[in-house]
Amino acid sequence: MSARTRYDYLASDRSQFLEEARQASELTLPYLVRGHEEHMSGMKQLKTPYQSVGAKGAVTLASKLMLALLPVQTSFFKLQLDESQLGQEFPPEMKTELDLSFAKVERIILDSISASDDRVAVHQALLHLVVTGNALVYMSKFGIKVYPLNRYVVERDGNGQVIEIVTKERIAKQLIENQLPKEVLDNAPVGDENSYDDDVDVYTHIKRDNNRFVWHQEVHETVLKDSKGKSPLDINPWIPLRFNTVDGEGYGRGRVGQFIGDLKSLEGLSKALVEGSAAAAKVVFTVSPSSTTKPSTLAQAGNGAIIQGRPEDVGVIQVGKTADFKTAYEMAGTLERRLSDAFLILNIRQSERTTAEEVRMTQFELESQLGGLFSLLTVDFLVPYLNRKLADAQKKGEIPKIPKNIVKPTIVAGINALGRGQDRESLGQFLTILAQTLGPEAINTFINTDEVIKRLAAAQGIDVLNLVRSMQEVQQEAAAAQQQQMAMQQQQMNIDAMKTPAMDPSKNGELAAQEAAMQEQQQQPPIQ
Numbered sequence: 390m391s392a393r394t395r396y397d398y399l400a401s402d403r404s405q406f407l408e409e410a411r412q413a414s415e416l417t418l419p420y421l422v423r424g425h426e427e428h429m430s431g432m433k434q435l436k437t438p439y440q441s442v443g444a445k446g447a448v449t450l451a452s453k454l455m456l457a458l459l460p461v462q463t464s465f466f467k468l469q470l471d472e473s474q475l476g477q478e479f480p481p482e483m484k485t486e487l488d489l490s491f492a493k494v495e496r497i498i499l500d501s502i503s504a505s506d507d508r509v510a511v512h513q514a515l516l517h518l519v520v521t522g523n524a525l526v527y528m529s530k531f532g533i534k535v536y537p538l539n540r541y542v543v544e545r546d547g548n549g550q551v552i553e554i555v556t557k558e559r560i561a562k563q564l565i566e567n568q569l570p571k572e573v574l575d576n577a578p579v580g581d582e583n584s585y586d587d588d589v590d591v592y593t594h595i596k597r598d599n600n601r602f603v604w605h606q607e608v609h610e611t612v613l614k615d616s617k618g619k620s621p622l623d624i625n626p627w628i629p630l631r632f633n634t635v636d637g638e639g640y641g642r643g644r645v646g647q648f649i650g651d652l653k654s655l656e657g658l659s660k661a662l663v664e665g666s667a668a669a670a671k672v673v674f675t676v677s678p679s680s681t682t683k684p685s686t687l688a689q690a691g692n693g694a695i696i697q698g699r700p701e702d703v704g705v706i707q708v709g710k711t712a713d714f715k716t717a718y719e720m721a722g723t724l725e726r727r728l729s730d731a732f733l734i735l736n737i738r739q740s741e742r743t744t745a746e747e748v749r750m751t752q753f754e755l756e757s758q759l760g761g762l763f764s765l766l767t768v769d770f771l772v773p774y775l776n777r778k779l780a781d782a783q784k785k786g787e788i789p790k791i792p793k794n795i796v797k798p799t800i801v802a803g804i805n806a807l808g809r810g811q812d813r814e815s816l817g818q819f820l821t822i823l824a825q826t827l828g829p830e831a832i833n834t835f836i837n838t839d840e841v842i843k844r845l846a847a848a849q850g851i852d853v854l855n856l857v858r859s860m861q862e863v864q865q866e867a868a869a870a871q872q873q874q875m876a877m878q879q880q881q882m883n884i885d886a887m888k889t890p891a892m893d894p895s896k897n898g899e900l901a902a903q904e905a906a907m908q909e910q911q912q913q914p915p916i917q
Contacts, residue, residue, distance in 0.1 A: 391610040392592035396555040399542035406640040410521035410538050413645040416652045417443035417520050422539055439659040442725050443645065443652050446732025450644060451515040453733055457763065458771055458802055459508055464495050465802035466775050471795055491796070494788045498778055501787070507533055518632040519732075522643030525556065526770070528626040528777050538640070543629050545639045554595040554627055559588050568613045595627050602627065624780040628773050634765065648731050655724040658717050665717075669708040677702040733758070771800050816845065 407422070414422040419435040438444075459465055468491035502508070510526070510533035517524035517537055525536035525543070536556055544553040593616075595604040602625045606616035620626060631641025645652065676684045682698030690696050728734075775798055782788045820841070823831055832838075858866070 392555055392594035392605075392607040393590075393610060395553075395594065396542055396557055396592055399544055399553075399555060402544075403538070403542050403640060406521075406523065407538055409646055409649075410523070410643070413520050413643055413649060413652075416649070416656055417447045417645055418516065421517060421520050422537060424539070438656055439663055440655050440725075442655060442728050446728055446734055447516060447519045447645065449734050450519050450732045451512055454515050454519075454759075454762075454766065455508065455512045458766060459502070459511060460802060464499055465771065465800065466495065466498075467491075467799050467801050468494060468791070468796055469799050471797050494791070497788055498775075498782060501778070501782065505532055510535055514630060518630055518641070519644045522632040522641040522646060524630045525554070526628040526630060526774075528628070528774070530781070541629075543639055549634060550597075551627075551629055552597045554593075554629060556593040556595075558591055558593075560591055562587050562589050565589070565591070565608060565613060568615055569608055569611060597622075623773070624776045625773060626777060628770060630769055631765070632762070644732070648728060651724050651728055651731075655721060655728065658721040658724070662714065662717055662721065665708070665710060665714060669710070669714075673706045675704045675706060767800050767802070771802065775800070816841070 411422045411424070414420075415436060416438055419437070423433055423435065470487055514524040514526050514533075514535045517535065521538050523538045525541045527534045527536065536558075540558060541554060541556040543551060546552050589608050591613075592607045593604060594607065595602055598619075601619055601621050603619045604617070604627070606613045632644060633642045633647075635642060674687060676682055676687060680698065680702030682696065682702055686696050687698075687703065779788070779791065779798065783790050820832065820836070823836070827835075
């Protein structure tokens with residue numbers, strides 16, 4: 390069965406999800422899903438929504454997710470030694486050297502991510518996840534490519550594991566002229582009204598074959614000769630993502646779909662308020678038919694002009710819907726606040742006593758609402774993304790080969806970062822309560838300072854290797870400083886002893902007699 394036939398067959402299961410994705414896109418970011426498999430090379434005129442809450446919420450939530458999954462200043466993973474597979478303990482010196490080597494590998498991977506456009510592509514994929522609930526990420530040697538929902542179909546087994554993916558994209562013929570016979574391109578069937586003579590549809594068929602994935606590309610049911618590929622399951626470059634999973638469904642549901650009712654209501658109220666406000670702002674004068682004042686005279690009169698007429702013959706049309714507009718405005722404000730909370734838009738209490746701690750706690754509470762989503766994205770995206778990055782770096786020789794049975798990468802972003810934040814909050818509250826209850830001296834008496842520093846560093850995701858001194862090093866340094874001070878004191882005492890002149894014992898008597906004579910002389914009365 391050709392890839393095109395398989396794509397058309399699986400597209401029937403995707404149609405309902407694609408329709409919901411199109412509706413969600415119209416209320417938030419209309420350019421994400423422009424229609425059902427449209428291939429327009431130019432710009433399409435899209436309908437602009439009357440409110441921007443949906444667009445702001447989608448962009449804000451996608452940005453927060455990207456910063457949580459791929460933080461800029463810290464690493465999202467850590468290489469650790471699996472001692473259970475070794476059956477013996479390593480000496481501390483060897484562990485330190487291994488940790489240094491692992492840290493170097495982590496920096497190399499992070500530098501490669503920073504030098505590429507991975508974060509831009511990941512942000513685009515997260516936008517599709519938030520709005521449509523689905524996105525396909527392909528990690529090639531040239532970078533990451535994102536397929537929207539209207540460009541691919543997927544089939545999963547009962548456990549949600551991917552068994553087949555088919556993508557569809559339109560490219561120029563000149564890019565594949567050397568991979569297909571000339572008669573295949575010349576005898577190609579005529580496409581629809583949106584097709585062009587110099588473009589062709591390329592289908593990529595990815596299938597699971599036991600413990601690996603194999604794929605190839607087809608054009609007019611003919612396989613491109615240089616398009617075949619394969620990879621193990623754990624480093625598969627094709628990563629289909631879902632925002633929320635539903636049992637028995639091969640596609641996901643987006644965040645916008647969960648609150649589509651509030652978005653539609655806000656869209657209707659915003660439209661009514663905008664159109665009503667425009668009607669209320671229109672100024673129309675009426676003149677009584679029996680009035681001596683002519684409408685033309687009134688229309689031609691300038692500002693401050695004097696004309697003949699009676700004021701009661703001239704009136705102004707008023708809408709008189711102030712109370713109705715107020716009701717709609719208050720309801721729109723309620724919907725906007727609910728949607729802001731749903732998309733983690735931070736609304737700070739406006740007051741003079743709003744503290745930074747209150748702002749931070751509000752943000753932490755909002756982010757903790759998506760703990761399940763962090764877990765899903767960690768398993769579905771971060772783990773295969775990291776495995777693929779490590780495999781590519783080893784293949785290029787940028788990092789040494791990592792034995793899988795000894796070294797295991799651990800994700801420290803997403804839900805794990807959220808858990809570390811909760812540990813940090815609990816530890817900080819415990820120390821504060823202890824100091825307030827028993828006094829500040831209780832911390833020095835009962836608390837192990839070395840362990841507190843390690844736990845705070847772990848909660849912040851900071852590597853303490855060669856950064857924080859251990860308690861043993863602090864004691865050794867204090868002992869060395871004390872010995873140095875004692876040595877300096879002994880040296881000063883020796884110098885002072887050398888400066889004092891030594892006394893000859895034979896002269897002690899003469900000095901004593903001279904001092905006695907001088908004292909007797911001072912006590913004698915003066916001679917009259």
